[in-house]
Amino acid sequence: MSKVLKLVKKSKKALGESSLVKVLQSEIRHELSNDLYKNERGSLGDFVIDWDSSQSRDIMMRKKCESGEEVAISALLGDETFLGDVGYPKEAEMKVCVKKTGLSSILQFDCKVVDEGQDKVDFHIQNAFYLKWPTNLSSSVYRGPEFRDLDPDLQQELKHYLISKGIGESFSNFLLHYLHKKEQNQYINWLQNLEALAAKS
Structure with a gap:
């Protein structure tokens, strides 16, 4: 028995x-x-992807402007990985740092890249900081006012400043699609590893 x-x-x-x-x-x-992201729209422009690990959610890009500034960007998809019947997340977190040659300070912008529908992807600045380099992250250091409290004209000019550095609609579009494609590739790789393990056992 x-x-x-x-x-x-x-x-x-x-x-x-x-x-x-x-x-x-x-x-x-x-x-x-x-593959929802095989027909990527937008352009990376003059930026180069500096770091993109298959083990990580984020990517890093950089470029050197003709004016001598260095622009570095790190980005990753928003926290939500799936929005039910609505589809995939429509937002990404983007941190932009601008440094001028010879100066020991950087401008840091915390931004959100948003798919606003009808094939329009844009970015919105959430915070802007002026930081001494090397950065002092002490909580007592004044990092500036809340971005939403700034004069609307200044907010608009800061956005135009980033657009002049190559971070416009085309770049935002490329970035959002690239991050989605990256996540999809990671998911497929995870499924394939799981399948190999299950088949082997």
């Missing part, structure tokens, strides 16, 4: 693993055939 029970248990386990492998294969096929 114990041999029969062992055989039944083994059969159930094998069926469960076989079903898991089939479901994983189906999900992989679905992701590969529904």
Whole structure:
């Protein structure tokens, strides 16, 4: 009787693993055939991707402007990974740092890249900081007023400043699609690893 029970248990386990492998294969096929980001829109412009690890959610880009400034950007998708029936998250977090040659300070902008619908992707500045370099992150250091409290004309001029550095609609569009594609590739890779493990066991 114990041999029969062992055989039944083994059969159930094998069926469960076989079903898991089939479901994983189906999900992989679905992701590969529904590549929402294969037709990337927008342009990276003069920026180069400085760092992009398959083990990380974020990317880093930089460029040197003709005027001598260095612009560095780090970005990642917003915290929400799926919005139910609405689709994928429409926002990314972007940090922009601008440094002038010969100066020991940087301008840092915390921005949100937003898909506003009808193929329009834009960015909005959340905060702007003037920081001494090397940066002192002490809480007692005055980092400036809340961005929303600044004069609206100054807010607009700061946005135009970033646009003049190459961070416009085309760049924002590229960035959002690139980050989505990166996340999708990571998901497919995770599924494939899981499938290999389930098939092996």
